[in-house]
Amino acid sequence: MNKFDAVVVGDANIDLVVAGYGRFPQPGEEVFVDRMTMHVGGGAALFALSLARLGLAVAFKGVLGSDSLGRFIREQFAAYGIDTSLIQASGVHPTGISIAFNPDTDRSFISYAGSNLELDLDRLSPDEIARGRHVHVTGYRGRENHEPYLRMIKALKRKGATLSCDVGWDDSGEWYGGIFELMRHIDVFLMNETEALHYTGCSDVDDALRHMAQYGRHIVVKLGADGAAAMKDGLIVRRPGHKVEAVDTTGAGDAFNAGYLYGFIEGRDPEACLEYGNACGALSVGAYGGSTAAPDLRQLHAFLHRHRGGTEVPGEAARSAWERGK
Template sequence: METTFDAVVIGDANIDLVVVGCDEVPQPGQEVFVDNMMMHVGGGAALFAVSLAKLGLQVAFNGVLGDDGNGRFIRERFAKYGIDTTMIKTSTVHNTGVSIAFNPDKDRSFITYAGSNLELQVDELDLEPITRGRHVHVTGYRGRRNHETYMAFVQSLKEKGVTLSCDVGWDDSGEWDSCIFDYMRHFDVFLMNETEALHYTGSDDVEESLRYMSTYCSHVVIKLGADGAIAMKNGVVTRQSAYRVKAVDTTGAGDSFNAGYLYGYLSGMDVVTSLQYGNVCGALSVGAYGGSTGTPNLDGLKAFILRHEAEAAVSDAAM
């Protein structure tokens, strides 16, 4: 079958209501005034899809939205960036999910309604339109709670000849079950952050965790936040420092990193360049409110790199 999309993204989409300048949750009967409230597209899969589309790849989204104004808002934002929405189902049961984020510039707190995202069942998805993408990014894995279902799903996708990536996210069950390592075997690129990697492997050393996971997947990437990122591909470890920027909203920084990294991967670039692109997207993401508002297009990404290289050259010359 001829491919239509560079990537199909499967997972959650919701509204992020970002509350700026709220240092406390109101007590009963109390009203708290804040600096601002802003509405953005949210959900890890949706933020990744938008960020990847902004870089110029042809992206399709597969998920469930409510038949409401919030669902239409998300569809409109997807359309703005050329994201195909024909695989999105409309719920007749739930409204579109909403997540309220407090203190986006530091220790964030959330109130979340999952809404229509609860209806996404990968064992009910039609593989034919999904495999019109040459690559599929899968989210929503939740350990033992849906391990067998997701294993069957990704096995079926691999049999169709697509490449696969995954970002597992935080395990809210607290189990950090080792069944994830069998799941990793089916992926071409597997991403997680440092805290998740240490929990899953039971190690206190990120490079040790990376080497352990690489016995299951040949291409693993671990995000290190302000310290950048580290990857291991085919036995070779590569580490890349982060860019220093002022953060106003850390929501979606990891998803933006994923987009930059996978843009590099899907464009045939080496690990060093992919890590650099991931770090740029993560850095620019935190500089604006909203999980994908600050993520760049390709020209913006390259301009950011050139500017930092020029600044580094001036700094070196002054020493």
């Protein structure tokens, strides 16, 4: 019996968001800014918060420092209804911190991984994690952790969970081809446009999706302001993005993931999942912090109703066997 709709495995840290400044200080200088705020950060944590806001029962698996910042993250998870019983407390590293600078032109980050370094894939319990009917995994680092990552994925598949993965940026620059082996075992594989083109060597998103169709059954590529595209069983569908005023784009991709996978977990077709993902991504950029503006289900449906002129979202009537049995 599954206890959770989804278990999320990966990173959680503190985001310090700095806004309203003209320049970085020179050595010996002090620069005052308009605003500095503290939020939960980390792709896995932001995804978990956004998914929980949509009403699903979510548990988080990661490592937090035994410090005030770790307690802050636990409290924020609890406020969203996220189960924290799977979180490991570190006695070695403090909780990670990322300082996000948000000038009008682009974002910059200074980051310390902290306790996230202690998430050991080979020591995870498949029985514990598979208490979710769906499992979302992050933290793939190419050749560096490919083998333990693949072992974890195969073990979870044997337990019967459906799986999703957001591969993330390859800061090694290798764009390791082992990712295509990983795709064979993942139910929904997510990446952004730049990552898709780097991994496949293609210059066009549709070509990249067709290339990845040789390996994965269900691939999703985020296109930023242009929306997103999905390929399932060789069929490619696209949905456009929404024009909104962006305050902070931190976590927009994680919010998209939450919307898309909410649809997937609830049995919707890829077109409806894209609608949910694009709407969640658009709503998330309306406030500082990666999950501050993440919508609940009522807000999501209201946004879609406004932006679709009152028409029904494609696939909205489709329900999974799980949901019909509730």
